Amino acid sequence: MSEYLPGLAGVPATKSNISDIDGEKGILAYRGYSIEELALESTFEETTLLLLDGELPTAAALAEFDQEVRHNRKVKYQIRDLMKTLPARGHPMEMLQTAIASLGMFYPGNECLTGSDICEDLNYVHNMTVKIIARMGTIVAMWEHIRNGYDPVTPRDDLTYAENYLYMLIGREPDPELARILDLCLVLHAEHTINASTFAVLVTASTLSSPYSVIAAAIGTLAGPLHGGANEKVVEMLREVGSPSNAAAYIDKRLANKEVIWGMGHREYKTKDPRAKILESEVNKLVETRGEVNPLFETAKAVEKVCEDRLGAKGVYPNVDFYSGVLYLEMGIPVDQFTCLFAVSRAAGWLAHWREQLGDNRIFRPTQVYTGGSNRKYVPIEQRG
Ligand code: COA
Numbered sequence: 001m002s003e004y005l006p007g008l009a010g011v012p013a014t015k016s017n018i019s020d021i022d023g024e025k026g027i028l029a030y031r032g033y034s035i036e037e038l039a040l041e042s043t044f045e046e047t048t049l050l051l052l053d054g055e056l057p058t059a060a061a062l063a064e065f066d067q068e069v070r071h072n073r074k075v076k077y078q079i080r081d082l083m084k085t086l087p088a089r090g091h092p093m094e095m096l097q098t099a100i101a102s103l104g105m106f107y108p109g110n111e112c113l114t115g116s117d118i119c120e121d122l123n124y125v126h127n128m129t130v131k132i133i134a135r136m137g138t139i140v141a142m143w144e145h146i147r148n149g150y151d152p153v154t155p156r157d158d159l160t161y162a163e164n165y166l167y168m169l170i171g172r173e174p175d176p177e178l179a180r181i182l183d184l185c186l187v188l189h190a191e192h193t194i195n196a197s198t199f200a201v202l203v204t205a206s207t208l209s210s211p212y213s214v215i216a217a218a219i220g221t222l223a224g225p226l227h228g229g230a231n232e233k234v235v236e237m238l239r240e241v242g243s244p245s246n247a248a249a250y251i252d253k254r255l256a257n258k259e260v261i262w263g264m265g266h267r268e269y270k271t272k273d274p275r276a277k278i279l280e281s282e283v284n285k286l287v288e289t290r291g292e293v294n295p296l297f298e299t300a301k302a303v304e305k306v307c308e309d310r311l312g313a314k315g316v317y318p319n320v321d322f323y324s325g326v327l328y329l330e331m332g333i334p335v336d337q338f339t340c341l342f343a344v345s346r347a348a349g350w351l352a353h354w355r356e357q358l359g360d361n362r363i364f365r366p367t368q369v370y371t372g373g374s375n376r377k378y379v380p381i382e383q384r385g
Helices: 035-041 044-053 058-070 075-084 092-104 122-146 161-170 177-189 197-204 212-222 231-239 244-256 274-290 294-313 320-330 335-359
Strands: 019-022 027-030
Touching: 019 244, 019 335, 027 035, 027 044, 027 274, 035 177, 035 274, 044 058, 044 161, 044 177, 044 335, 058 122, 092 122, 092 212, 092 335, 122 161, 122 294, 122 335, 161 177, 177 274, 177 320, 177 335, 197 212, 197 231, 197 335, 231 244, 231 294, 231 320, 231 335, 244 294, 274 294, 274 320, 294 320, 320 335
Parallel strands: none
Antiparallel strands: 019 027
């Protein structure tokens, strides 16, 4: 029997050529391109195509894909009406999971996925990929209006992905600098090897379920606070800390109570997450441009310093979620939409893994170490003590 490793730590779950992490050096690359270079040079649309196809697209291929995504932004009125029936106080990640799963009822066709080595209908795979990527951002932005009792803003096809999300969220022309930052955030969150939600993608995809079920499973997995939900928790925690001068006492108390510090630590990274460095520098730039002091950002930096001292020896440093919430808040995005934005972006990586899994599929069926009893005799209920 092979050794049981809790959380499958260090156990390869698949072979993949989509992204790679060097956790000791703090390096992340998509298809061999460093995250720093993509953050600087690429856009969410281009990065998505890179993740899906494996190559940087030509100008013509990018324009074609971009047009397809723009033309698929609208959702059917039934989805909008379904969203209107959901409780306004419910978490937007549950709304997103529901809406995406429901889309599958409108776009059937997964019977073309045969489970053979090569996915037989690349058109289906491509069309569903475009539909999901295009609609994720729309649905998240729509929710902000629906939950406040208004009709959603209609998406526009003359805007980039990031611009359209901001336009739909606030209902007016987006600020170009905020659109640039959001685009960069979408690039940074688009893919991250076999994390919990991507593993959920592989497992669901391996049964030949529809891509809507695949992405709904991934959204549910991302929502947890140990995964994508941490960005919301970080902001909650920083508000509790209150000011930089409280950081040491707050962290020490949490650690003494054996509570995790949100936004810190990672299974793969033993140093600061490269995405956290980029996000921190973006908050810095935005705050400086506005000529303000952002108390939450000051508190975050103080918390990072204390954590470096208390947890650095364990290899626990800021992960992607530590500064993303502070940045989104500064951009005016509602706190409970942070994880949704993570999902909007990660849909690109999830769908690349869906496609990769279909290309060489075998159903996931791990084993277990049984720790229960055996040969027990059934006792009728009236004889049980
Ligand atoms: N706060 C305090 N201690 C932490 C920590 C954190 N955020 N993350 C890890 N550690 C400590 C663990 O307690 C453990 O200490 P020990 O060796 O004394 O028992 C050690 O560091 C190793 O951590 P481990 O629990 O093995 O890490 P993991 O790989 O199982 O878990 C996370 C990884 C991400 C779930 C974990 O770091 C965490 O809970 N982080 C906070 C949630 C978060 O930000 N999630 C977003 C991830 S992108």
